[in-house]
Amino acid sequence: MTRDDMATSFGRETDNYNRGRPSYPQAAVDWLVPATATTIADVGAGTGKLTASMLQPDRDVIAVDPDTEMLASLAKQYPTVRTLHGTGEQIPLPDASVDAVVFGQAWHWVDPDAASREVARVLKPGGTLGLIWNIRDESVPWVHRLTEIMHGSAAEILIAEGGPTVSAPFESVEENRVEWQRQMTADDIVAMAASRSYVITAEEQDRERILAEIADLLANDPDVTGQSPIVMPYVTHSYRAIKP
Numbered sequence: 001m002t003r004d005d006m007a008t009s010f011g012r013e014t015d016n017y018n019r020g021r022p023s024y025p026q027a028a029v030d031w032l033v034p035a036t037a038t039t040i041a042d043v044g045a046g047t048g049k050l051t052a053s054m055l056q057p058d059r060d061v062i063a064v065d066p067d068t069e070m071l072a073s074l075a076k077q078y079p080t081v082r083t084l085h086g087t088g089e090q091i092p093l094p095d096a097s098v099d100a101v102v103f104g105q106a107w108h109w110v111d112p113d114a115a116s117r118e119v120a121r122v123l124k125p126g127g128t129l130g131l132i133w134n135i136r137d138e139s140v141p142w143v144h145r146l147t148e149i150m151h152g153s154a155a156e157i158l159i160a161e162g163g164p165t166v167s168a169p170f171e172s173v174e175e176n177r178v179e180w181q182r183q184m185t186a187d188d189i190v191a192m193a194a195s196r197s198y199v200i201t202a203e204e205q206d207r208e209r210i211l212a213e214i215a216d217l218l219a220n221d222p223d224v225t226g227q228s229p230i231v232m233p234y235v236t237h238s239y240r241a242i243k244p
């Protein structure tokens with residue numbers, strides 16, 4: 001299974017992705033995207049989790065993704081949003097055409113050197129590159145045990161190792177953290193796990209085992225049983241860089 005295969009696997013699980021994946025806290029989005037930005041490209045937009053949080057009157061948000069099934073789900077939910085098939089390395093927009101380019105849970109899938117050059121191409125001078133990830137708070141013991149069952153993602157490893165890399169012409173990168181909680185049912189958490197690339201691309205027997213172990217954890221772990229709803233702690237990590 002190649003990295004590209006995993007990056008484009010999510011369309012098989014759009015329903016679980018919509019149900020299980022969290023949206024982004026508005027405070028993090030407001031920090032990431034300048035209030036003056038009127039044209040924004042959301043690259044790796046998926047089903048529109050980040051897209052939705054940026055929609056405002058008089059603002060054009062363009063959703064770009066390599067997975068046509070994910071874009072179809074986004075278009076169904078947000079029919080006014082323009083969707084384009086593309087990647088971080090090949091963004092189908094003209095030079096200097098947007099005020100911001102953002103990647104939600106997506107920069108870890110790109111070649112940072114090629115994507116930095118391509119983002120700079122489509123950004124206007126002074127435009128913003130914004131990167132954002134929702135990461136479960138692994139300092140909570142039962143959440144750590146949950147991740148051990150699901151396996152850590154490339155995004156979680158990237159954040160743990162110090163954050164994303166960007167290349168020229170971008171220079172300094174600013175960072176922001178927002179801690180928050182999401183209320184979920186056990187079925188929501190299983191759906192979240194089912195929407196992860198590692199689980200989607202696993203052999204059927206392994207996939208069934210992982211989801212069964214998660215259901216068992218949620219039913220029997222003393223740190224989580226009795227919670228209704230279950231409180232999932234998150235830390236949203238945001239990064240921004242400016243095109244000179």
